Amino acid sequence: MKIDILTLFPTMLEEVFSYSIIGRAIKDKLVELNYINIRDFSEDKHKRVDDYPFGGGPGMVMKPEPIYKAIESVRKTNSRVIYLTPKGRVYSQSLAKELSKEQHLILLCGHYEGIDNRIVENYIDDEISIGDYVLTGGEISAMVVVDSVVRLIPGVLSSEESFKEESHYNGLLEYPQYTRPRVFRGYEVPDVLLSGNHKKIEEWRLYQSLKLTYMRRPDLIDKLELNEKQKKVLNEIKKEINTQK
Template identity: 55%
Template sequence: MRIDVLTLFPAMLDGFLSESMLGRAREAKLLEINVRNTRDWATDKHKTTDDRPFGGGAGMLMKCEPLFAAVEELQTPGCRRIYLTPDGAPFTTAKAEELSKQQHLIFVSGHYEGIDQRVRDAIIDEEISIGDYVLTNGTLAAAVVIDALARFIPGVLGEEKSLTSESFTRNLLDFPNYTRPAVYRGMSVPEVLLQGDHGKIEKWRHAQQLAKTAKIRPDLLNKQP
């Protein structure tokens, strides 16, 4: 898979993309991730990428010209062009899995008060929000989406089974997990996990998921089949 990230702050992604799972995936050629500075497509001597919004209002708005030029140069047939914005559709595990099946993704990272609406209307295929809050720019949002979708690319995870048992995979939160020692500061691991009966363990874990989801995210229970 190829991913291009358009951002005014490419250095924000340097460490993130070179460490841990994503770093190994890039080394193994499972992922090609290119971080592009949007200013490289600005044509004036000051590399201007923003201007005041028509109609007034606070803040600045990212201009049409650099974004159109960048996306049109980078795009390939069938690629998915995505804008990260608080007023986009909520990002989910299902969306991460869907995006992981694409051959080429272009992420447009906004800044200031966002981007000119004509960019959104003409060259953006999808708008995604990672939550009901506002960041200083969309670069971190792009990083979150990339990290989540990369886990669905075959070979990226060392333990493929973990995809089927973690939070949100079946609209349930994750169950409690424990490791050695079995007793620490008077706190014991639940006995069912120590008996080796995998049927009982699976039932216990599922019950824990239901209880935790009902307490913290009861809205997810309505999505159960």
């Protein structure tokens, strides 16, 4: 996969992606990341990329010409151009899976009061928001998208199980995790995890995963098509919670 990030702050992104899992994926050539400085495409002698909004109002708007040239400098027939903006559809694990199957992503990081809407209407394939809040620019959003997408590329993680058990991958929150020591300041690891009984451990993890999701994110439960086993466990959880009230 190839990912081109169009930004005003390329060094900010280079530093973040040089470490850990993403850094190794780049080194192993499982993904190619490029940082395109939008200012390089400005014809202004001071390399300005923004101007006052027509109709008045606060702040500045990013000009269309530099953005258009930046996009066209890397766009191919298989490219998917994404504008990171609070106006976009909310990002999710299912969307991360979808993007991980693309061959070429172009991520456009907005700034100031946003970008000229003629770019959005004519040169953007998708608009994505990472949540209902406002950030200074699109760079942090790009970090979120790149990290969540790249880790799904085959070979990036040591085992496919590493992400298939994680929160949101299968629509549920992940079950609690424990490691050594067995007893920490008087707090013990659940006995079932030390039993060696893999069936019991699997049942415990399913129960905990469903319980956490039901209590903290019931909206996720509503979106899932639970199988018969999951439905049975969820009913047990509901009975347990109602008994405690």
